[in-house]
Amino acid sequence: LKKPNIVILGAGYAGMITASRLTKQLGHNEANITLVNKHDYHYQTTWLHEPAAGTLSPERTRMPINSVLDLNKIKFVKDSVVEIKREEKRVVLENGELEFDYLVVGLGAEAETFGVPGVHEHAFSKWTVNGAREVKEHIEYMFAKYNNTPEPQDELLTFIVAGAGFTGIEFIGELSERLPQLCAHYDVPKDKVKMYVIEAAPSALPGFDPELVEYAMNLLESRGVEFKINCPIKEVTESGVTLASGDEIKAGTVVWATGVRGSSVIEKSGFENMRGRIKVDLDLRAPGHENIFVIGDCALMINEEINRPYPPTAQIAMQMAEVCANNIKALMKGDSLKQFKPDIKGTVASLGGKEAIGVVGTRKLFGTSANFMKKMIDNRYLFLLGGPALVLKRGKNPM
Ligand code: FAD
Known part of the structure; x- marks a missing residue:
């Protein structure tokens, strides 16, 4: 029996967590899993304001993909995605092509200019x-x-x-x-x-x-x-x-920094979209596409309580990745698919130095306590991706 090809596009929050979960949940002989990314490193987008302003080395915000994923269990392709040929189940790369049975689109976002020239x-x-x-x-x-x-x-x-x-x-x-x-x-x-x-x-x-x-x-x-x-x-x-x-x-x-739109690959590939984001079904599939999951900043999901889209965040990208990995496995086994429901734990914005603001649960945080929480959130992501070893190696000192 032919093993299905699972192809994951993008090694950001969405792609990395999906890759890490699938390699753990599926046996070596159950599927061929391939991850495609522009670079051979993963970076934490949510930290990038720091190297941009020069308060943190860029090296602290990135890690080689082979240092966190076991490349015996997943094939890594360093290349740029040009287009998804949806009906033909192919992905066109700058330097080649890939065929998929299941596709995960996690290509992140691009700057939204709102048509402002220059x-x-x-x-x-x-x-x-x-x-x-x-x-x-x-x-x-x-x-x-x-x-x-x-x-x-x-x-x-x-x-x-x-x-x-x-x-x-x-x-x-x-x-x-x-x-x-x-x-x-x-x-x-x-x-x-x-x-x-x-x-x-x-x-x-x-x-x-x-x-x-x-x-x-x-x-x-x-x-x-x-x-x-x-x-x-x-x-x-x-x-x-x-x-x-x-x-x-x-x-x-x-x-x-006026906000983002989804990857231009989405528009180029002819998906129905709103500013480059696909309004996904509750099980995170692109409407009308049984085998294509869209997660992270490329996905759009409406918060029914306020009838507005959830903002694109790393928090939601990571939660989507967990459900996506689960649903691919369920599809392969003929099980029923989970519905995605965001669990917003809070939001913390850093203000430089030891300053930050945020809401965690129902608690408002200011200054150093918010700053402590911000670093814990950054470290929590590393924990989810690579366990305590990654936190020790790459984490931030919360004090
Ligand atoms: P990304 O993490 O951006 O990953 C996309 C990946 O795809 C990248 O590795 C990229 O190189 C790759 N890629 C893109 N195009 C191609 C292509 N054509 N071919 C191959 N590879 C490609 N969110 C929060 O929840 N909390 C925060 O505190 C927070 N702070 C932020 C601070 C800053 C400065 C910024 C910019 C964003 C912040 N966000 C925050 C938002 C958060 O970073 C995004 O929502 C999150 O990164 C989305 O994850 P993703 O996996 O969809 O995309």
Whole structure:
């Protein structure tokens, strides 16, 4: 009897947990499992605001895939996915093709520009290890250049973050925390540096508890961050941003963090989608596709209580992966499939240094207790992926 081919696309939170669970739950002779990823390492996207601002080495946010998955039990293919040929059950890669009986799509997200011109050309919008490296190097170059221009160019020291959501706030938290050290290192007066967070919506951190939002904004303002809320950006240019009001803010650095859309592979492959995300059935399959599971940021699921989609988070990606692995095994054995129901344990946003805000269960957390919880959440993921050994090797010190 031919062993079925299970192909997993993407080695992020969704793909790695699915791969790890399937290799444990299925015997070697039950299936051929293949994982495809652009790089031969896995990175923790939720940590990337730190290397982007230069407060953590990028090496701390990634790990070789063969250090966490047993490559005797799973085949790893380092390649880029170009298209999924749904009806032919094939995946087209940049350098080859794969046939599947069961497919897991976990290709993550890409920046949402909302059609604002100039984002891809002039802003930093890639939340990947290489993207984070580029932002860090660029920020340092702006500081280094400042004292080497004949005329003072203050805009070199103006940093704009577009979007006051989770990612934008966590990034400016790290950058504002690092600022005194950058100024000292590059002999730059602190009052020359300007940091803006520009948000089109009527509040920062939409959906977060207002008391926590106020705490975060006050803290960041005390470090010199200026918020421009209710202030859509019309265009990103070579010299900064133009606002809907027509005003221009000159800046040497624009970091784009206004939210995400699903992988462009989804649209290219002809799936019905909303901003690159597939509205999955409750068992996590793409509608009309018996053997294709879509999980993580590529999947869209509605929270019936508020009739809005669940936000794309690592927390949900990991929970989806557990159910997906279970359901593939169930399909293979002819058992009934589980329905996915997110179990939101809480949300914590770091604000740089020992500061954070969050809600865990019904408890609001501020400052160091929230920061402790944030590090525990980061470590919990490592535990789920690789057990206590991975936490000891790669975890964060919560104190
Ligand atoms: P990802 O983890 O992004 O993984 C996708 C993988 O697919 C990557 O390895 C990528 O290289 C690979 N890939 C992509 N395209 C291709 C291709 N064409 N071919 C081959 N491989 C490909 N969520 C939380 O729950 N809590 C947080 O505190 C939090 N903080 C965040 C902070 C930041 C700075 C950012 C950017 C996000 C944060 N998120 C947080 C959101 C979270 O990171 C995502 O929801 C999560 O990463 C989604 O997991 P995923 O597996 O779908 O995608």
